Amino acid sequence: MGTGPLGFFEGTEMPTAGWWEALWPNPAGVLAAVGLKPGMDVIDLCSGDGWFTLQIAKVARHGLAIDIDRNLLDVARHRLAEGGVTNCEFLAGNAYDLATLALRAADFIFMANAFHGVPDRVRLARAVRDTLMPAGRFAIINWHQHPREETMILGEPRGPRTELRMSPEQTVEAVEAGGLKLVQLVEAPPYHYGAVFERPEA
């Protein structure tokens, strides 16, 4: 069982320092590949310690980082302050409550390394849809469904338990059931894929 705050998604603990940076040496490149563009209002959902948030805020018009763990939000806040970035807010809360947490609709919602742990993925996808502008986009970065013992980083198997990992098809099925439409699947090597969805205009 997880030891995080109430409502914590299973298998989504922020890793111990070191190997995350080795796995994600180019977070800006990943964000560009899933469609982050200058001028967007962006939410980083389950933002962790801000490894992606910093790069989001450097490109976006405005960023909002949401995480259930206040301590990680503090780390992220510190990271962005050190980077001289001032266009991002930080909010503690459960991702399911996104639609009420966000005070305005977003152009782009980014969720990396957390969707696999969401118990009710359709509920989460609906909350995202309700928070997006029409034609706004939702990008998920997920571990591929490789056995954990095969996803070696710095000499050790890393990432969530094998049983928690989702295929692209499973991700697409859950998110489309929540009212969004797949627009793009991309690879995020060595072990991840990105799935990008759009909120229909009508």
Ligand SMILES: C[S@@+](CC[C@H](N)C(=O)[O-])C[C@H]1O[C@@H](n2cnc3c(N)ncnc32)[C@H](O)[C@@H]1O
């Ligand atoms: C593996 S970390 C990934 C962080 C960041 N997205 C990244 O890829 O660097 C997953 C994050 O999800 C957060 N989280 C877990 N359950 C949550 C929930 N119910 N609502 C919001 N955040 C949650 C955790 O606190 C953790 O920071």
